[in-house]
Amino acid sequence: MKANTAEKWIEQRIRKYGPISKLSLFGKPTVFVYGPAANKFVFNGDSSTIANQQPKSIRMILGDRCLVELSGQDHKRVRDALVSFLKPESLKKYLETIDGEIREHLKLHWHGKEHVTVLPLMKTLTFNIICSLLFGLRRGAERDQFVSNFETMLAGMWSVPVNLPFTRYNGSLKASAIVQNMLKDLIQEKKKKLEYKTASPHQDLITCLLSIRDENGQEVITEKEIVHNVMLVMVAGHDTSSVLITFLIRLLAKDPAVYAAVLQEQEEIAKGKSMGEFLTWEDLTKMKYTWRVAMETLRMIPPVFGGFRKTLKASNSNSFLSIIAWLSLADVLLIHFQIFWDTNMTHMDDSIFPEPSKFDHSRFENQSSIPPYCYLPFGAGYRICPGYEFARIETLLVIHRLVTQFTWKLQCSDNAFSRDPIPVPTKGLPIQIVPKNLQ
Ligand code: HEM
Numbered sequence: 338m339k340a341n342t343a344e345k346w347i348e349q350r351i352r353k354y355g356p357i358s359k360l361s362l363f364g365k366p367t368v369f370v371y372g373p374a375a376n377k378f379v380f381n382g383d384s385s386t387i388a389n390q391q392p393k394s395i396r397m398i399l400g401d402r403c404l405v406e407l408s409g410q411d412h413k414r415v416r417d418a419l420v421s422f423l424k425p426e427s428l429k430k431y432l433e434t435i436d437g438e439i440r441e442h443l444k445l446h447w448h449g450k451e452h453v454t455v456l457p458l459m460k461t462l463t464f465n466i467i468c469s470l471l472f473g474l475r476r477g478a479e480r481d482q483f484v485s486n487f488e489t490m491l492a493g494m495w496s497v498p499v500n501l502p503f504t505r506y507n508g509s510l511k512a513s514a515i516v517q518n519m520l521k522d523l524i525q526e527k528k529k530k531l532e533y534k535t536a537s538p539h540q541d542l543i544t545c546l547l548s549i550r551d552e553n554g555q556e557v558i559t560e561k562e563i564v565h566n567v568m569l570v571m572v573a574g575h576d577t578s579s580v581l582i583t584f585l586i587r588l589l590a591k592d593p594a595v596y597a598a599v600l601q602e603q604e605e606i607a608k609g610k611s612m613g614e615f616l617t618w619e620d621l622t623k624m625k626y627t628w629r630v631a632m633e634t635l636r637m638i639p640p641v642f643g644g645f646r647k648t649l650k651a652s653n654s655n656s657f658l659s660i661i662a663w664l665s666l667a668d669v670l671l672i673h674f675q676i677f678w679d680t681n682m683t684h685m686d687d688s689i690f691p692e693p694s695k696f697d698h699s700r701f702e703n704q705s706s707i708p709p710y711c712y713l714p715f716g717a718g719y720r721i722c723p724g725y726e727f728a729r730i731e732t733l734l735v736i737h738r739l740v741t742q743f744t745w746k747l748q749c750s751d752n753a754f755s756r757d758p759i760p761v762p763t764k765g766l767p768i769q770i771v772p773k774n775l776q
Contacts, residue, residue, distance in 0.1 A: 343642065343756060344681055347371075351682060367675040371682040373689075376710035379646055379678045380718030384409045389720065390647040390675055394498040394506060398490060398513045399572065400565030415566060416723065418558045422545045425726045430539060431470050433615045435731055438466045439738050441476075447743065448772060455586050456765040459579035459735075466731055467574055471567065472523060473541035483519060486512045487571060494572070495758060513568070520564045543567065570724070576759050578728045580640040581631060582735050583766055584754075588634055589740070590747045590768065592696065595630055600740050602626045607741045616734055624733045626698075631732055633698040635714035636684045638760050643679035644716070680713045745770045 347369070350358055356372045370379060379387070388408045396406055404415055421427065442462045447453060464484060468474040474483060493509025500507055527543050530536035538548035546566075549557045558566075589596045606620050685693040689711045690700060700707070715722035722728075739745075748767040754760045 347679055347682055362675065362677060365675045367677050369677045369679070371679050372686070373683070373708060373710040376678065376683060376713065376717065379676060380710065380716060380720065382646070384412070384719075385649060387646050387648055387676070390645040392495065392498070392645075394494055394496055394509075397498060398494055398509050399568050400513075400517070400561070402559070402562045403565040403569040405569065412719075415558060415562055416719075418546055418549050419542075419566060419570070420723050421549065422542050423723050423727055427539075427545075428726055428730060429618050432618060432621075432730065432734075434469055435466055436615045436734050436738075438462070438469055439731075439734055443738055443742065447770060450770065452748070452767060452769055454765045454767045456579065456583045456761060459582045460575065462735070463575050463579045463582075463731065464571075467571055469541075471542035471570060471574075472520075473527075473536075473543070474523075483516070486515045486519070490516055490568075491572065491576075516568060517564050520567055521560070524560055524563060542570065573722075574724050574727060577640040577724075578731055580638075580759050580761075581635060581728065582732055583762060584634050584638050584760070585631055585732070585736060586739065586745070586768070587747065587762055587766055588630070588696070589736075590745055591750070591752075595696075595698070596740075599627050599630060599736065603737045603740050606737065616737060620737075621730065621733055624737070627733055627736055628729060629698040629701040631729075631736075632701045632712075632714075633696055636690065636700070636712065637694075637696060638754065639680040639684060639714045640759050641714070641716075642681060642756065642758060643677060646676040646678065648674055648676065683711055683713055686711075741773070743770045743772055 350360075350369060351371065356370065356375060358369050360367050360369060370376075389405050391405050400406075402415075404412065404419065407415055439462065442458075442465065446458050446461070461484075464487070465476075465480070468480050468483065472483075474480045489512035490509050493505035493507070496504065496506045496509070498506055500510060524543060524547070527536055527540075528547060531538065531544060531547060536544050538544050543563060546558050546563050547556075551557050589599060602624060606616070606623055610616075610620075684690065687693050689708065710717055715725050745768045748769060749763045751763055754762045
């Protein structure tokens with residue numbers, strides 16, 4: 338995975354065995370699937386037949402009540418609560434907060450510098466946006482303590498779950514316990530503030546989740562669920578968006594025609610604004626070209642390579658039957674197997690996206706022409722990423738501020754990246770920057 342050989346290995350498998358094949362992964366019988374029909378089965382399968390499957394390390398670190406561990410009614414209840422905060426109508430209220438964080442970040446980490454390394458900086462930025470928006474944590478000692486524990490927690494998320502002293506996994510578990518305690522304290526603080534009406538339900542994700550009530554006035558989501566899901570959102574929303582923005586910055590430096598068109602769109606918006614004015618929802622609706630470029634970047638370099646599901650019982654759907662046709666009788670009788678779905682192979686299928694290795698943002702001019710279950714950077718079906726709108730907003734706002742304030746040149750101009758398991762460009766993408774008012 339690290340040397341980015343995973344894509345090639347999968348490609349070879351498909352050439353040899355076709356779109357469905359059986360293998361053993363992490364010691365478990367696994368069926369690898371790809372293509373629209375298999376994707377439909379994976380993403381829309383009935384929750385009594387198919388469930389999400391995460392490595393044990395994720396469950397131990399993020400907790401057993403986080404969304405990716407839940408299924409059926411529990412999944413729907415917790416997901417609805419998260420979506421009530423992450424939906425566009427709700428996020429509209431926080432544009433100034435996000436834009437403010439971006440401007441502050443550029444002032445601190447970009448202005449006055451000649452060289453920066455993009456990926457670590459974008460991780461800092463997306464983490465800071467999450468901290469202020471989801472927990473209402475402003476800059477300062479409390480946020481810094483959060484960051485350092487969070488980074489230790491992340492480091493062991495994909496490691497072998499053997500809890501021995503001094504291993505990454507052991508460090509992650511300890512950091513997870515500290516983060517959970519910090520969140521519990523934060524929740525108590527916010528509960529009091531809500532009670533004394535010194536905080537509003539719309540202040541941040543935690544106050545929003547604490548305030549949701551059912552028809553009988555009872556809390557819909559427990560404190561444990563708030564802690565586990567806030568940790569999930571921190572992890573799910575931080576690496577993914579920072580990777581998308583990083584690869585967009587690389588693309589803009591390598592493709593002068595795309596850069597010129599993005600710049601024109603963003604300068605047109607900047608012209609209508611006075612000094613220091615925040616961007617608005619209406620401004621975002623004008624950034625259509627920039628978002629198409631982002632969508633094509635996500636097609637070619639999806640931050641999430643794929644994922645796992647597990648079968649719970651047999652189903653008589655055609656796709657299920659075609660999958661078990663590939664298994665041995667013993668597997669069929671057991672009927673519990675792991676499914677590994679892959680984004681990249683579907684995105685690189687030339688029957689879906691002609692000339693798939695060519696960067697062509699015009700594929701997204703008419704999005705309804707893309708068949709269902711073929712464009713999967715955010716997944717699909719009832720587990721489709723609930724952070725899509727959040728990612729779109731922060732990506733567009735960052736690109737606007739960058740192209741209107743800086744020009745940049747790559748210091749490593751290769752097209753390579755490794756996976757960790759998210760894509761990482763060579764050396765984290767070092768660039769040389771020049772602020773525009775100095776040109
Ligand atoms: C470019 C940015 C992002 C990408 C490419 C991305 C991609 C994905 C993918 C592929 C899934 C798995 C879907 C599945 O298993 O079927 C997912 C799930 C999820 N994402 Fe994102 N994501 C991004 C940003 C975000 C952000 C910003 C947040 C939160 C603020 C977020 C929160 C989540 C959550 C909570 C889930 C679990 C959903 C569930 O199991 O129901 N993501 N994301």
